[in-house]
Amino acid sequence: AQSVTQLDSHVSVSEGTPVLLRCNYSSSYSPSLFWYVQHPNKGLQLLLKYTSAATLVKGINGFEAEFKKSETSFHLTKPSAHMSDAAEYFCVVSVMNRDDKIIFGKGTRLHILP
Amino acid sequence: DTEVTQTPKHLVMGMTNKKSLKCEQHMGHRAMYWYKQKAKKPPELMFVYSYEKLSINESVPSRFSPECPNSSLLNLHLHALQPEDSALYLCASSQVSRQVNTEAFFGQGTRLTVV
Numbered sequence: 001a002q003s004v005t006q007l008d009s010h011v012s013v014s015e016g017t018p019v020l021l022r023c024n025y026s027s028s029y030s031p032s033l034f035w036y037v038q039h040p041n042k043g044l045q046l047l048l049k050y051t052s053a054a055t056l057v058k059g060i061n062g063f064e065a066e067f068k069k070s071e072t073s074f075h076l077t078k079p080s081a082h083m084s085d086a087a088e089y090f091c092v093v094s095v096m097n098r099d100d101k102i103i104f105g106k107g108t109r110l111h112i113l114p
Numbered sequence: 115d116t117e118v119t120q121t122p123k124h125l126v127m128g129m130t131n132k133k134s135l136k137c138e139q140h141m142g143h144r145a146m147y148w149y150k151q152k153a154k155k156p157p158e159l160m161f162v163y164s165y166e167k168l169s170i171n172e173s174v175p176s177r178f179s180p181e182c183p184n185s186s187l188l189n190l191h192l193h194a195l196q197p198e199d200s201a202l203y204l205c206a207s208s209q210v211s212r213q214v215n216t217e218a219f220f221g222q223g224t225r226l227t228v229v
Binding site for chain 1: 118122147154155156157162170202204206208217219220221223225227
């Protein structure tokens with residue numbers, strides 16, 4: 001079975017400071033991992049994905065994430081937060097070749113302080 | 115074209131009404147999904163279609179009836195809904211591959227209000 005845990009329900013950072021959103025996963029198989037962002041009353045937009053190629057993945061809007069198998073983690077980072085980054089972020093695990101499911105974490109609300 | 119298009123964007127319906135949500139994609143994806151999202155919660159999987167056949171039904175009440183008439187379209191038929199069914203309904207699609215895990219592309223959702 002697959003699962004994903006986002007360790008923080010809310011994260012607040014000041015504009016211009018680094019962002020760290022934490023995600024741990026559990027999977028019996030080689031997982032694919034994704035980060036999605038959702039702005040208020042909007043659908044979900046893919047930020048980046050890991051599919052067993054490079055462990056450091058670069059995404060859109062300056063975000064990146066590192067897959068660490070030994071720690072079963074896939075934390076999302078950004079060097080410098082922008083006001084427009086305020087949104088809900090979801091870590092997602094997928095093992096499509098096993099059970100066709102996409103499993104969401106509970107989400108982390110990112111607040112950007114001026 | 116990397117879009118998943120959902121219509122309508124907003125829907126208000128009474129508890130005795132029958133309505134349908136529509137979802138369309140032209141990326142050649144053969145897996146399509148319906149999710150329900152309540153406020154401040156992650157999306158919850160409702161149904162998965164793979165090659166136009168229902169592969170997963172997450173014990174969804176029968177007042178929700180999915181339909182996949184072809185590889186580009188996914189419908190969700192609604193009948194006799196309850197106020198607690200009010201939510202954002204998201205459609206998604208992805209490739210089906212037994213070798214590579216691919217991302218899902220999401221639509222903007224239909225904001226449903228049941229009165």
